[in-house]
Amino acid sequence: MSIRETNGKTWVDICELNDIEIDTGVCAELNGEQVAIFRVSPDNKLYSISNFDPLAKVNMLSRGIIGETEGKRVVFSPLYKHPFCLETGQCTQEGSAKVKAYQVRAYENRVQLRLT
Amino acid sequence: MQHYQVIVIGNGMVGHRFVEHMISINKPTDSTFSVMVFSEEKHLAYDRVQLSSVFADKSEKELTLTSKDYYINNQVDVSINEKVNYIDKQSKTITTSIGRTFSFDKLIMATGSYPFVPPIKGIHQDHIHVYRTFEDLRDIKSSAAGAKTGVVIGGGLLGLEAANALKQLGLETHVVEFAPQLMPVQVDESGGQILRKKIEEIGVKVHLEKSTSQISAGTESRFTLNFADQSYLDTDVVVFSAGIRPQDELARQFDLDVGERGGIVINDFCQTSHPDIYAIGECALWQDKVFGLVAPGYQMAKVAQTHLVEGSASELKFEGADMSTKLKLLGVDVASIGDAHGQTKGSLSYSFINEVEQIYKKIVISEDARHLLGAVMVGCTADYGNWIQLYLNKIDLPEYPESLLVPYAEDTGSTSGGIEALPESAQICACNDVSKGQVISCIKNGATNLAEVKSQSNAATGCGGCGQLVGQVLDAELLKLGVEVNDHLCEHFEYNRTDLFDIIRVKQIKTFEQLISEYGSGHGCDLCKPAVASILASLWNEPVLNRNHVSLQDTNDAFLANMQKNGTYSVVPRVPGGEITADKLIVIGEVAKEFNLYCKITGGQRIDLFGAQLHELPLIWKKLIDAGFETGHAYGKALRTVKSCVGKTWCRFGVQDSTSMAILLEERYRGIRSPHKIKMAVSGCARECAEAQSKDFGVIASEKGWNLFVGGNGGMRPRHADLFATDLSDEELIRYIDRIMIFYIRTAERLQRTSVWLESLSGGLDYLRSVVVEDKLSIADDMENQMQHLINSYKCEWKDTIEDPQKLKRFKHFINSDKPDPQVIFVEERKQIKPAQVEVAEAKLTAQA
Ligand code: SRM
Numbered sequence: 001m002s003i004r005e006t007n008g009k010t011w012v013d014i015c016e017l018n019d020i021e022i023d024t025g026v027c028a029e030l031n032g033e034q035v036a037i038f039r040v041s042p043d044n045k046l047y048s049i050s051n052f053d054p055l056a057k058v059n060m061l062s063r064g065i066i067g068e069t070e071g072k073r074v075v076f077s078p079l080y081k082h083p084f085c086l087e088t089g090q091c092t093q094e095g096s097a098k099v100k101a102y103q104v105r106a107y108e109n110r111v112q113l114r115l116t
Numbered sequence: 117m118q119h120y121q122v123i124v125i126g127n128g129m130v131g132h133r134f135v136e137h138m139i140s141i142n143k144p145t146d147s148t149f150s151v152m153v154f155s156e157e158k159h160l161a162y163d164r165v166q167l168s169s170v171f172a173d174k175s176e177k178e179l180t181l182t183s184k185d186y187y188i189n190n191q192v193d194v195s196i197n198e199k200v201n202y203i204d205k206q207s208k209t210i211t212t213s214i215g216r217t218f219s220f221d222k223l224i225m226a227t228g229s230y231p232f233v234p235p236i237k238g239i240h241q242d243h244i245h246v247y248r249t250f251e252d253l254r255d256i257k258s259s260a261a262g263a264k265t266g267v268v269i270g271g272g273l274l275g276l277e278a279a280n281a282l283k284q285l286g287l288e289t290h291v292v293e294f295a296p297q298l299m300p301v302q303v304d305e306s307g308g309q310i311l312r313k314k315i316e317e318i319g320v321k322v323h324l325e326k327s328t329s330q331i332s333a334g335t336e337s338r339f340t341l342n343f344a345d346q347s348y349l350d351t352d353v354v355v356f357s358a359g360i361r362p363q364d365e366l367a368r369q370f371d372l373d374v375g376e377r378g379g380i381v382i383n384d385f386c387q388t389s390h391p392d393i394y395a396i397g398e399c400a401l402w403q404d405k406v407f408g409l410v411a412p413g414y415q416m417a418k419v420a421q422t423h424l425v426e427g428s429a430s431e432l433k434f435e436g437a438d439m440s441t442k443l444k445l446l447g448v449d450v451a452s453i454g455d456a457h458g459q460t461k462g463s464l465s466y467s468f469i470n471e472v473e474q475i476y477k478k479i480v481i482s483e484d485a486r487h488l489l490g491a492v493m494v495g496c497t498a499d500y501g502n503w504i505q506l507y508l509n510k511i512d513l514p515e516y517p518e519s520l521l522v523p524y525a526e527d528t529g530s531t532s533g534g535i536e537a538l539p540e541s542a543q544i545c546a547c548n549d550v551s552k553g554q555v556i557s558c559i560k561n562g563a564t565n566l567a568e569v570k571s572q573s574n575a576a577t578g579c580g581g582c583g584q585l586v587g588q589v590l591d592a593e594l595l596k597l598g599v600e601v602n603d604h605l606c607e608h609f610e611y612n613r614t615d616l617f618d619i620i621r622v623k624q625i626k627t628f629e630q631l632i633s634e635y636g637s638g639h640g641c642d643l644c645k646p647a648v649a650s651i652l653a654s655l656w657n658e659p660v661l662n663r664n665h666v667s668l669q670d671t672n673d674a675f676l677a678n679m680q681k682n683g684t685y686s687v688v689p690r691v692p693g694g695e696i697t698a699d700k701l702i703v704i705g706e707v708a709k710e711f712n713l714y715c716k717i718t719g720g721q722r723i724d725l726f727g728a729q730l731h732e733l734p735l736i737w738k739k740l741i742d743a744g745f746e747t748g749h750a751y752g753k754a755l756r757t758v759k760s761c762v763g764k765t766w767c768r769f770g771v772q773d774s775t776s777m778a779i780l781l782e783e784r785y786r787g788i789r790s791p792h793k794i795k796m797a798v799s800g801c802a803r804e805c806a807e808a809q810s811k812d813f814g815v816i817a818s819e820k821g822w823n824l825f826v827g828g829n830g831g832m833r834p835r836h837a838d839l840f841a842t843d844l845s846d847e848e849l850i851r852y853i854d855r856i857m858i859f860y861i862r863t864a865e866r867l868q869r870t871s872v873w874l875e876s877l878s879g880g881l882d883y884l885r886s887v888v889v890e891d892k893l894s895i896a897d898d899m900e901n902q903m904q905h906l907i908n909s910y911k912c913e914w915k916d917t918i919e920d921p922q923k924l925k926r927f928k929h930f931i932n933s934d935k936p937d938p939q940v941i942f943v944e945e946r947k948q949i950k951p952a953q954v955e956v957a958e959a960k961l962t963a964q965a
């Protein structure tokens with residue numbers, strides 16, 4: 001795991017930006033945690049939330065379809081289609097379900113997650 | 117003398133219904149009523165309405181409605197083959213044919229009716245029958261043995277039913293009717309004429325205006341029927357069906373009021389002239405009317421039972437019943453509503469005759485032309501559902517009432533306007549007695565489509581005739597609830613699937629981005645993305661994991677495998693027609709062993725391997741493809757399997773090579789994306805071992821070729837497929853399937869199976885035939901070209917994927933490590949893996965850590 005420090009924050013290098021197809025996600029391992037990272041059109045924005053769907057109890061949010069409901073960018077969990085907000089990790093259908101959101105950035109064409 | 121609180125005379129359909137009501141109140145309370153039932157027949161109640169089916173496909177046992185055990189277990193005493201002969205109103209006792217006497221508090225007469233036999237010389241002989249009981253039918257059957265001809269005397273509803281029975285027994289069948297037409301009660305003269313033509317077409321001879329004067333011994337046959345006009349008819353079997361009479365013998369003998377033309381007089385609570393004696397069913401006369409149908413009898417049973425239990429507090433009254441009927445007699449559709457003969461003062465009528473197809477329809481309307489009073493239909497009863505609503509609910513007729521008569525009128529608006537006018541109590545589904553109010557409450561409970569209304573209320577699950585009405589109520593109510601009833605795909609497109617399909621086809625759009633930027637808004641969602649992906653694939657057939665399309669794919673398509681509950685996948689190689697070599701079986705076994713996969717034979721005649729992890733999928737598929745397998749599209753809304761039977765190659769009954777045809781079809785249509793999955797099957801003969809009639813496309817071999825069925829479905833709402841065409845050659849079969857499939861792909865809604873599509877296609881099967889067979893829309897060539905393009909551009913998606921490093925990148929659990937998902941844990945069951953329960957998985961993980 002390669003670690004870079006910028007502005008006093010620790011960013012962990014994950015993959016090439018082009019390893020993530022536009023409007024899809026991948027799962028990264030960060031300090032033993034499973035983290036989903038999404039690359040979203042139209043402006044190639046990166047989002048990151050936990051890979052674990054607390055309703056289906058499976059690690060696979062990174063494999064969901066990306067969309068929008070009520071103006072929010074969400075990922076629809078593959079198994080039972082619950083939408084999770086990419087920004088906050090909040091499930092927009094089941095209020096009690098929320099997953100952790102991570103900080104992610106593209107840095108010189110590399111995708112990096114911030115270590116928390 | 118034994119005493120009962122309630123004694124019931126007669127155990128026909130209505131008497132039995134009464135007892136059931138008694139049992140239902142007896143059950144929960146301690147204050148059980150003592151009940152005794154007498155049946156003159158040797159059986160307890162049976163379904164007389166279905167009586168004729170013992171000549172077709174039912175046994176007497178299947179028609180039985182109850183059993184002695186059931187009665188006894190519910191504290192009801194019962195005696196069969198024992199007739200009640202005597203009623204003493206003063207002492208409130210009855211005496212039976214074997215001399216037993218019992219006293220009662222309340223007496224129920226449910227004695228039904230008996231067939232009327234005119235007093236003709238020579239009727240008391242063997243082989244002359246009536247048509248009412250199991251015994252009658254058994255006797256008719258034995259008379260028919262060795263006989264050649266049979267005559268039914270009486271051309272009414274029951275007479276025609278009896279004629280059908282004689283025909284089924286293989287007799288040359290005649291119907292003799294006194295009136296100048298058939299079914300004089302229900303239909304008018306013109307209707308009777310069409311009915312006669314149709315019935316004669318199927319080989320039943322009809323003799324009108326004949327009155328039988330004598331039955332004498334025949335020379336060639338058993339009898340000669342002599343008619344008043346000196347003509348005669350030779351026959352071996354005679355069945356009288358000259359009307360029924362209420363069985364009111366006991367009432368006449370023991371001074372209960374009876375009507376002039378028979379029937380035990382009852383009031384609105386079904387009490388006879390003696391307040392402790394009730395009469396219900398066909399023996400009862402209410403407001404000078406006898407009701408010869410079972411439904412009014414059932415209402416009487418409920419009314420009488422409620423009054424018996426609640427006494428004067430009871431508010432339930434018998435209020436008469438509608439005698440409208442719709443039925444199929446000798447294969448002819450006949451229906452009659454209300455005042456079919458236009459006897460209401462000042463009534464007006466319109467009629468329609470289609471001599472080509474032999475259809476007759478008449479409506480009788482009120483003097484002010486506002487309401488439907490009655491109707492007759494012969495040859496086609498498709499309008500019955502709408503018309504009965506107009507009639508029962510007194511809905512205002514359209515300005516030009518004759519527009520009701522024009523078949524398949526484009527404008528159905530008149531009746532949907534009518535839907536609003538229907539009161540909530542209006543019965544929408546006659547088969548299952550579902551009212552408009554009940555449909556509405558389903559919608560209030562959250563139902564938003566027909567399927568949900570059906571499963572909640574049973575509406576439209578019988579004959580299906582009310583489906584459209586239910587749909588209209590649904591749309592009207594959703595509108596009222598503020599649910600926007602549009603067929604837009606989702607919030608991002610103001611088009612339905614068909615519109616989008618046309619746009620994409622005509623404008624040659626190749627990507628989702630282009631479509632949404634020109635014809636939609638926003639960024640798309642889990643509804644529109646897969647739907648558009650499917651349309652793009654149906655038209656241009658580019659691999660679904662290509663860069664432009666990969667992000668549109670739903671869960672299973674996204675990784676070309678079905679995701680299981682624990683995030684692992686299943687692998688299903690194609691096994692065309694279910695035929696597989698030993699070598700290939702071995703390869704599947706070896707692969708399953710190497711990757712430790714769970715094996716199961718599917719319902720689609722192939723093998724499913726479960727428990728593959730994302731990173732293993734390409735490795736597994738590499739091995740399978742090297743051994744000659746290809747993807748089975750178990751994950752796609754596409755052709756699934758074409759099931760087959762062994763057919764004439766092996767089976768002693770087979771008449772065509774069903775296996776080869778199944779393989780040919782599966783290889784032709786594999787991979788084609790469609791609005792929903794498509795299943796097919798081919799059977800080698802009518803025994804139908806491949807269950808083709810439950811498939812979207814079913815093919816059944818005939819002596820001369822293939823019969824094609826469409827629109828079948830197993831699954832959630834099973835539907836038998838409809839016969840589309842018969843005796844097709846291989847080429848015709850394929851041409852028709854090509855065209856139907858493309859037409860389905862072009863016009864179905866998202867996730868609509870062919871069964872529902874066909875049901876919602878206006879004009880139905882006939883319309884589909886006109887498009888496919890007659891090429892009414894002149895699109896057949898175009899559709900065939902599209903199919904040819906799809907066939908030519910087929911590629912195995914898995915082969916394409918394992919050869920493309922860019923695509924393979926996605927088949928890893930972690931993008932930054934080669935480890936699998938540590939939280940996928942299996943346990944063992946019956947020597948194979950299965951996903952561990954979440955708790956077990958967690959425990960195992962903690963133990964490892
Ligand atoms: C494996 C299998 C059951 C088995 O153990 O035998 C199966 C398994 C699934 N069926 Fe099925 N169906 C299987 C035969 C059937 C059949 C029987 C048949 O095809 O002869 C039916 C009824 C026939 C029909 O479809 O008309 C059937 C009716 C359904 C339905 C209800 C469809 C409907 O229109 O009513 C669904 C749900 C859906 O498609 O929306 C469904 C959906 C599914 C899915 C795909 C659910 C899902 O999304 O995970 C299951 C996953 C399969 C997998 O992971 O590989 N499956 N399913 C069978 C695979 C057959 C094959 O070789 O491809």
Ligand SMILES: Cc1cc2nc3c(=O)[nH]c(=O)nc-3n(C[C@H](O)[C@H](O)[C@H](O)COP(=O)(O)OP(=O)(O)OC[C@H]3O[C@@H](n4cnc5c(N)ncnc54)[C@H](O)[C@@H]3O)c2cc1C
Pocket residue numbers: 125126127128129130131132154155156157164165166167168198199200201226227228229247248274277363366396397398399407408409410411413
């Ligand atoms: C072939 C056929 C087809 C029909 N088709 C239809 C249809 O499609 N739709 C429809 O609505 N209706 C139809 N009907 C009519 C329907 O069957 C009757 O309306 C219904 O059975 C009437 O029920 P019930 O109990 O009043 O009389 P029944 O069923 O006649 O029962 C009366 C019973 O009482 C017994 N009984 C009489 N007197 C005594 C006594 N003194 N002591 C003891 N027992 C006695 C009789 O033997 C009989 O078993 C059809 C009838 C027939 C025969």
Ligand code: SF4
Pocket residue numbers: 761762763764767768769770771774799800801802803804805806
């Ligand atoms: S459908 Fe006919 S040919 Fe095929 S296996 Fe069954 S009996 Fe034999």
Ligand code: FES
Pocket residue numbers: 544545546547548575576577578579580581582583
């Ligand atoms: S009337 Fe509703 S299903 Fe027959």
